[in-house]
Amino acid sequence: MVFGLTLLPSQSAQAQSAAAVRGLPDFAELAEATGPSVVNIRTLAKVSSRSGGGNLEGMDEEMQEFFRRFFGDRVPGGPRGNTPPRNNAPQEEREVPRGVGSGFILSADGFIMTNAHVVDGADEVIVTLTDKRELKAKIIGADKRTDVAVIKVEATGLPVVKIGDSNRVRVGEWVMAIGSPFGLDNSVTAGIVSAKARETGDFLPFIQTDVAINPGNSGGPLLNMRGEVIGINSQIYSRSGGFQGISFAIPIDEAVRVSEQLRTNGRVVRSRIGVQIGEVTKEVAESIGLPKPAGALVRSVEADAPAAKGGVEAGDIITKFDGKTIERSTDLPRLVGATKPGTKSTITVFRRGASRDLAVTVVEIPAETPVKKAAAPAEPPKPTGAGQVVGLAVAELTDAQKKELKLKGGVRVTAAQEASARAGLREGDVIVAVANTEVNTVAEFDAALSKADRSKPINVLFRRGEMAQFALIRAR
Numbered sequence: 001m002v003f004g005l006t007l008l009p010s011q012s013a014q015a016q017s018a019a020a021v022r023g024l025p026d027f028a029e030l031a032e033a034t035g036p037s038v039v040n041i042r043t044l045a046k047v048s049s050r051s052g053g054g055n056l057e058g059m060d061e062e063m064q065e066f067f068r069r070f071f072g073d074r075v076p077g078g079p080r081g082n083t084p085p086r087n088n089a090p091q092e093e094r095e096v097p098r099g100v101g102s103g104f105i106l107s108a109d110g111f112i113m114t115n116a117h118v119v120d121g122a123d124e125v126i127v128t129l130t131d132k133r134e135l136k137a138k139i140i141g142a143d144k145r146t147d148v149a150v151i152k153v154e155a156t157g158l159p160v161v162k163i164g165d166s167n168r169v170r171v172g173e174w175v176m177a178i179g180s181p182f183g184l185d186n187s188v189t190a191g192i193v194s195a196k197a198r199e200t201g202d203f204l205p206f207i208q209t210d211v212a213i214n215p216g217n218s219g220g221p222l223l224n225m226r227g228e229v230i231g232i233n234s235q236i237y238s239r240s241g242g243f244q245g246i247s248f249a250i251p252i253d254e255a256v257r258v259s260e261q262l263r264t265n266g267r268v269v270r271s272r273i274g275v276q277i278g279e280v281t282k283e284v285a286e287s288i289g290l291p292k293p294a295g296a297l298v299r300s301v302e303a304d305a306p307a308a309k310g311g312v313e314a315g316d317i318i319t320k321f322d323g324k325t326i327e328r329s330t331d332l333p334r335l336v337g338a339t340k341p342g343t344k345s346t347i348t349v350f351r352r353g354a355s356r357d358l359a360v361t362v363v364e365i366p367a368e369t370p371v372k373k374a375a376a377p378a379e380p381p382k383p384t385g386a387g388q389v390v391g392l393a394v395a396e397l398t399d400a401q402k403k404e405l406k407l408k409g410g411v412r413v414t415a416a417q418e419a420s421a422r423a424g425l426r427e428g429d430v431i432v433a434v435a436n437t438e439v440n441t442v443a444e445f446d447a448a449l450s451k452a453d454r455s456k457p458i459n460v461l462f463r464r465g466e467m468a469q470f471a472l473i474r475a476r
């Protein structure tokens with residue numbers, strides 16, 4: 001008997017769907033080719049020995065419970081799967097597991113890249129290769145600002161990763177991660193790039209993905225479909241501590257630049273100009289005549305810093321650095337930080353409705369020191385009532401106050417009510433400009449306020465402590 005077979009429309013759609021499924025990426029060859037270049041990293045810490053608590057001490061409760069359920073008291077990645085307590089160690093001090101992470105091999109002679117937080121505070125670092133060899137590693141250098149670290153094992157002929165170009169990453173493309181979540185070596189997860197240039201830090205625009213990342217994946221590679229590393233898995237967004245669909249990777253371009261400095265100098269050298277900055281809002285941009293809400297608003301300038309010596313003032317909008325456009329405020333510290341200390345650079349600022357170029361010589365970032373707060377101004381003379389039209393009373397600054405605040409002029413707010421209070425002004429603020437006009441005295445303040453178009457928000461540049469910011473007063 002012979003039967004004919006005719007595909008119904010629904011069956012035809014199913015066949016097309018099946019074809020589409022067959023067209024999805026196959027990660028098997030990619031995992032097989034790149035897996036040997038990924039390592040498990042175990043860190044140990046020395047602690048006082050108070051009890052025979054076993055080798056799960058030093059880990060958080062969630063990870064301890066996971067290990068107890070699936071491995072008893074064995075720590076994945078340990079020698080032969082089991083690291084017995086070191087009973088022969090002195091009672092005062094012994095080594096216990098501190099954490100697990102991942103890394104990938106940069107060179108055949110044993111240089112490995114990982115996260116700085118993976119090795120931070122470790123007394124001993126142990127690297128496990130896919131062929132089960134365990135090697136002690138030396139920390140070459142770690143940079144907490146970018147969360148990049150380089151470690152070194154004594155070995156030769158190791159398989160290395162291929163480095164890609166994170167600038168070519170496209171939103172929606174398939175990517176794969178390899179790491180050791182919860183200490184489970186060479187676990188592979190996959191997903192897509194969800195977003196680029198996601199801002200979560202001063203020096204890094206992260207790659208956001210939906211690839212499953214969990215504790216232990218940190219430091220492992222994010223790979224494209226060509227088998228190239230495009231990022232280092234570093235962070236997750238989570239309310240529970242586990243993966244919830246959002247993970248972040250450090251772009252490999254930045255990581256490589258950092259790793260080269262770590263391998264050469266053991267540390268990363270960055271530059272600074274001595275300003276504190278903030279975002280430029282759409283309302284502020286429109287009010288001061290800036291073509292679009294871009295650049296970095298200078299909120300304060302450190303005394304004797306390169307910016308101060310170059311003429312940068314609080315309230316300036318930095319729009320370019322060495323000819324490179326500042327789209328967002330976070331662009332500025334990256335560009336400055338990547339500049340060699342001692343370099344004479346050009347900063348373009350937007351001030352009082354016009355742009356101007358200033359020359360500054362960047363310097364190396366020193367150790368962090370607390371910022372000195374401005375002293376409380378002394379009791380001012382009786383304030384003028386001209387600003388009452390917007391609920392604002394001001395008074396002259398004394399010479400002592402100007403010196404303390406490092407200002408040439410300005411007026412101090414003695415009362416802020418109604419429209420001024422709604423705009424965010426308060427007693428003690430120092431107003432330095434009104435409607436793009438610099439004010440050094442009460443008379444200049446009165447004149448600038450009288451000329452301002454009250455049918456539109458009036459922009460007021462003021463200092464609060466050491467920070468400069470704009471307020472938009474909407475007069476009735």
